[in-house]
Amino acid sequence: MIIVVSPDASPEDLDHIVARVEETGRQAHLSVGTERSIIGVIGPDDPSLQDTFEALPHVESVHRVTKPYKLVSRDFHPANTIVDVGLGVTVGGTELAVMAGPCSIENESHIFDAARAVKAAGANMLRGGAYKPRSSPYAFRGLGPEGLAYLAAAGKASGLPVITELMSVRDIDAVCRYSDVIQIGARNMQNFILLDEVGKAKKPVMLKRALAGQIEEWLLAAEYILAQGNPDVILCERGIRTFETAYRNTFDVNAIPLVKELSHLPIIADPSHGTGKVGLVTPVAMAGIAAGADGLMIEVHNDPEHALSDGAQSLTYERFGVMMRSVAGIAAAVERTLSGVRAPVAAR
Ligand code: PEP
Ligand code: MN
DSSP, X not given: OEEEEOTTOOHHHHHHHHHHHHHTTOEEEEEEOSSOEEEEEESSOOTTHHHHHHTSTTEEEEEOOOSSOOTTBTTTOOSOOOEEEETXXXXXXXXXXXXXXXXXXXXXXXXXXXXXXXXXXXXXXXXXXXXXXXXXXXXXXXXXXXXXXXXXXXXXXXXXXXXXXXXOGGGHHHHHHHOSEEEXXXXXTTOXXXXXXXXXXXXXXXXXXXXXXXXXXXXXXHHHHHHTTOOOEEEEEOOBOXXXXXXXXBOOTXXXXXXXXXXXXXXXXXXXXXXXXXHHHHHHHHHHHHTTOSEEEEEBOSSGGGOSSOGGGOBOHHHHHHHHHHHHHHHHHTTOBOTTOOOOGGGO
């Protein structure tokens, strides 16, 4: 249920409404807006409470929410959520977030080089996997804790916040110690125990869409994290499995404007996993930003042919620079900024 409070309500009036909600054994989530404040009521649905709340002073209207997710819904929280990931970088504001780096952290000097290269091209976050979900148990599965330490050091040296995947509750302390953002990968979108645990963590979480995840399932997965008290969730569209085999995944561009309509959470486009093909990454990155994404996750490697994972979708440093200039042109058209990147003359 959502309680819309009239604009003349004082902070004390709001407290009074919150207290009345809590008396019914439900939780009240206050969202203070510039024009109106909204109180989201979480708890068992009881239609008779609509009249009870409507009768309270300074209540303008009361609406029942039929969607199964509440805290992530835009009804509960009309303003966009902006997630602060540290070092002056935010996700969800006017400035686009660009998380770039290799699929896997391969060794110390490699991640340091990658950090320097992506920063020079205008990225504002560094990515790299230390725990890799691989289809084959014989493939390179990441450097584990050693990789986390290299990533954190490379981020520090370049001044970029870092993001890395957490696959298991077992490694949550290590990932929280070394990473600014916890990535929950596509294969763990519905690992509900893991979602509960990152919901208790004091770190932003980027939740990728599952390979066959429906939008509602994805938003409900995000709800798990918010329900544990962590409001700093970023969604990431990384493509879904379809009947098409000409590319690795089908990047679902529709998801971006739909998620923006349904939720206040920021959303990142990942055209690297979304396509699996290096030649498609730049056009799909541009499409993601044009559709309203708050940023990009891009795999970059100095020598994609010899990458330990995902070489086929990794941009070289040079191609990444070209991509950033193309994206800057689109960013300007949709009134977003990409500081430090000059758009191509024709697009400006
Ligand atoms: C990754 O970011 O390297 C990754 C494994 O992504 P996804 O979970 O989307 O497959
Ligand atoms: Mn990858």
